[in-house]
Amino acid sequence: MSTSSSSAATSGLARYQLDIPTSALASSSTRTRTSSTSDRSASSQSQHGFFYIPDFITAEEERYLMGKINSAPQPKWKVLQARRLQHWGGQIAQKSGTLIPEPLPDWLVRFPNIVQRVRETKAFVESKHEGPNHCLVNEYEAGQGIMPHEDGGAYFAAVATLSLGSHTLLDIYRWAPEEPTATGSTDHDEADARAREQHPVFSILQERRSLLITRGDAYKDYLHGIADRSSDTTQHFARVINGSSIKAPHLQQALISAGVAVQSDPAQAFEVLPAGAGTKQLPRVGVERQTRVSITMRDVERVSKGLGGVLGRR
Numbered sequence: 001m002s003t004s005s006s007s008a009a010t011s012g013l014a015r016y017q018l019d020i021p022t023s024a025l026a027s028s029s030t031r032t033r034t035s036s037t038s039d040r041s042a043s044s045q046s047q048h049g050f051f052y053i054p055d056f057i058t059a060e061e062e063r064y065l066m067g068k069i070n071s072a073p074q075p076k077w078k079v080l081q082a083r084r085l086q087h088w089g090g091q092i093a094q095k096s097g098t099l100i101p102e103p104l105p106d107w108l109v110r111f112p113n114i115v116q117r118v119r120e121t122k123a124f125v126e127s128k129h130e131g132p133n134h135c136l137v138n139e140y141e142a143g144q145g146i147m148p149h150e151d152g153g154a155y156f157a158a159v160a161t162l163s164l165g166s167h168t169l170l171d172i173y174r175w176a177p178e179e180p181t182a183t184g185s186t187d188h189d190e191a192d193a194r195a196r197e198q199h200p201v202f203s204i205l206q207e208r209r210s211l212l213i214t215r216g217d218a219y220k221d222y223l224h225g226i227a228d229r230s231s232d233t234t235q236h237f238a239r240v241i242n243g244s245s246i247k248a249p250h251l252q253q254a255l256i257s258a259g260v261a262v263q264s265d266p267a268q269a270f271e272v273l274p275a276g277a278g279t280k281q282l283p284r285v286g287v288e289r290q291t292r293v294s295i296t297m298r299d300v301e302r303v304s305k306g307l308g309g310v311l312g313r314r
């Protein structure tokens with residue numbers, strides 16, 4: 001286990017929590033959606049929000065995981081228009097949200113013991129299985145992304161995402177305020193019919209080897225997406241809220257150029273621009289994205305007993 005994952009386990013998630021600017025807070029009162037498992041679980045959660053853990057795995061573990069994912073049999077990949085993905089842990093029946101379980105692969109549960117480390121963060125402590133039982137692997141080539149979306153009610157209201165191979169910016173959106181109807185009601189039949197705000201309210205910079213946990217209200221009150229661009233520039237970095245957790249010098253440099261505070265100046269050679277300089281005056285620093293593989297882990301609370309259940313699988 002890497003040093004930081006051990007410390008995540010012992011000192012709890014709180015030290016990794018990201019501060020959301022007041023102007024970017026979501027109004028829970030605008031949320032009228034009811035979902036079976038996630039609402040019930042989230043109501044008793046003590047920690048809600050976004051938690052960013054840098055260096056959750058080592059560089060060697062990252063290489064190993066990339067090797068395992070890339071050597072999966074071809075049919076394991078589902079090829080979408082703008083990315084490829086693998087499902088692990090079983091398929092989720094669309095209508096019922098029930099998992100038809102399959103064992104998670106050794107490279108998630110044995111070496112490296114990613115699932116155990118995620119359990120130790122206590123992010124899933126109130127979920128039915130106290131840890132993830134399902135995993136999606138997404139592969140994004142530079143220029144590929146994922147549309148803004150929410151993860152929905154089939155899962156416990158927590159998601160842990162490990163990033164491999166490249167940084168990315170996860171853009172966070174709020175739901176648009178609901179327009180009252182002529183009768184003054186804001187009820188709606190379908191959560192999916194809700195509109196989101198057009199622009200992200202903030203972004204979370206995910207470095208390779210980092211783990212991002214989204215939990216509780218944050219899971220439900222915001223949508224997330226990744227823009228389909230091949231490099232990130234000053235205007236994109238200016239929205240980042242986790243500058244002080246970023247370790248990689250080239251990303252720290254980009255953040256400094258965008259006027260975002262980082263923990264330490266990585267090299268004296270970088271010019272720190274005067275406070276108050278508008279981003280338009282700043283040099284355009286572009287950081288190329290490479291191919292990124294993400295491992296997204298969640299707990300599907302409803303699990304089919306089927307053959308897997310009879311055999312004692314989770």
Ligand SMILES: O=C(O)CCC(=O)C(=O)O
Pocket residue numbers: 136138146151161170224294296
């Ligand atoms: O790749 C990521 O970091 C996000 C993945 C995601 O949002 C999803 O699989 O629903």
